Amino acid sequence: MRPRNNRIMFSLAAFIFLGVGALLFYRRYSAKRSSMATRPGGFLFKIGYFLYTRTRLGYMYHLKNLTKMRQKFPEGHSVVTPVEFQGLKICPIPLLEDNYSYVLIDTTDSVAVVVDPSDAEAVQNFLTEENVKLLGILTTHKHWDHSGGNSTIKSRHRNIPVYGSSSDSIPGLTHPVSDEDRIQIGNFNFTVKFTPGHTRGHSVYILDGTPYSAPDSLFSGDLLFIGGSGRMFEGSPLTMLRSLDTVCHLRDDTLVWPGHEYARDDLKFAMTVEPDNISLQNKLKWVEDKRKERLMTCPSTIGEEKLYNPFLRTSEGKIQQNMGVKIEKDDSEKIRTATLAAVRQSKDSHSYRL
Template sequence: MVAVSLGVLALCCLCCCLGLLVLVQRRLPGASRLPRCVMARTEKPFFRIAYSLYTKTRLGYLFYKRQLKKARERYPHGHSSTQAIVFSGVKVVPIPVLSDNYSYLIIDTASSLAVAVDPSDPIAVQTYLEREGLTLEAILCTHKHWDHSGGNKALKRQYKSCRVYGSSNDDIPQLTNPLTDREQITIGRLQFQAFFTPGHTVGHMIYLLDGKSGDGPDCLFSGDLLFLAGCGRMFEGSAQTMLASLDTVASLSDNALLWPGHEYAADNLTFAAVVEPENTVRDRKFQWVLQHRLEKKCTCPSTLGEEKEYNPFLRTHCQDLHLALDLQRGEDEEWSHFRARILEEVRRRKDLFKGR
């Protein structure tokens, strides 16, 4: 009898939460970007329920499929116009998917081998592969969220020898090659290094393409860890955990190109002006981004050197930001603890400013 009651309760909970998800999507501006917007606009109990359902049950996958269908109808050619970047023998292709995501293809042009990063729309990725006569050799998945991993199964079915890389700490669909921190990945002439960067999810990873692969700059595929002028929400980690992950990024070359998982540049730079209104570097970048977004152009990539100048989530060490937030280091407070407190405050204000 208890088991039956629990089963009925679970079923009712699933139905109610699905109804709430649909209701919020219809009523709230921008709610098509769930689960982020729902989580930012509700109390913690519902957050935990919604997030658990999204990440641990089939409900999340069904919701992703619904969003994918709607995005294909609304943006038949993608939400933004993009342009590939070509180095010597290496091509990086941003593919706009869903309502604001980016997947990426990194191509060894000599062998026609391709690597996909976070291919959430398998049709969009496969269309490009077939048009260019490419073979999908590997998928690099930054984390488990469906808007980054949802296309793994379909692409693995189409390209049976394709390997799927990611962290075993996340439930990556179709994972074949679990990675450890700083592990090397070689695909043709393409050389990647994986970095373990938890915080957004417990197993989030980022991937650095060695610029020597194509006689160009390093390329960082950052998933939902770092965006242009922003960072991901701390769904499964503390501020200290996220700070350590962001410090991993900050240790990389300033010349590295940043290829993030979402087109959030305009909103992020608007918020950056609130927390650091005197930052003139941000002002110049904002004008450039506004022009690009008016023309529906992709704002990727930036460089890590640029991000350190205007991204508040990479500036927790800067006194200007401390003063702007009106936060002071305690007399006996460790520097890393103070920086984590700064990060937590910036994230809190960003969540209130806009649910991304």
């Protein structure tokens, strides 16, 4: 039995060594914007993405990255300020290199819900400082930089629900959600929107602001950023277009709370798509002034995003023209899909963002 056990151990060690090597290789070349590595469907992309999302190696990489980013940003990557309404406080938590988790506090009952807690330690420290009881976790998608803290937090807070799509491999999932589900957690009321594209199970959550005399709040994960949108890892341009349309149809005053601090990078890219857009120029200047002081740039609103975010402006003739989209047949959805695909391809070559 000993030789057989030795072979098993050797095979396991070889798998881990090769897996970690492939994952690090993928990340390094992705950062350099290698088309082979970053193109969805490319060989290196498939290897790295599989390891990151479907194996324990991805979680190991996430933990290593957490340690690294805590050392790099001991106070967080951005200076954040809670936004308060009547009985509600929305608290962005800066995590990793540019992620945001959000703790929503019902200040009347001193209870909270957390969205996308990638760093369990940072979220737990914040809950302790605020002296609030955690009632539940909302997860937009499976990527470790959004879900990596789920299981640890759940182990500390027994019996709390963890919401997310069953189409994604959400850690600690207890309550699968579907499109248009209504979720009540304490006094918080959320509506779920199924928004695949970034991952096959990506979902967003809309907090009803009415009880707090506040606008609704969209927690958009990696679907929608300020001036940008997440990559189409597990969906077609048409799928992503329809997901973006889902949030584009929300009320204009809906607050947008994105999963990443990408505003400066995304708006700089948007300027290459629509350089004459005055709203875009003004927003970029505002963001650059904020980032000089490392201040957070969220939230924006749906109304604002429709003025300058190229991923929400695929019906604009100027953008279609600038992207070189030429479709003879008068098919609005087909034209917009081609425009979105062209914008996405251009963005991916402009800078690498997950």
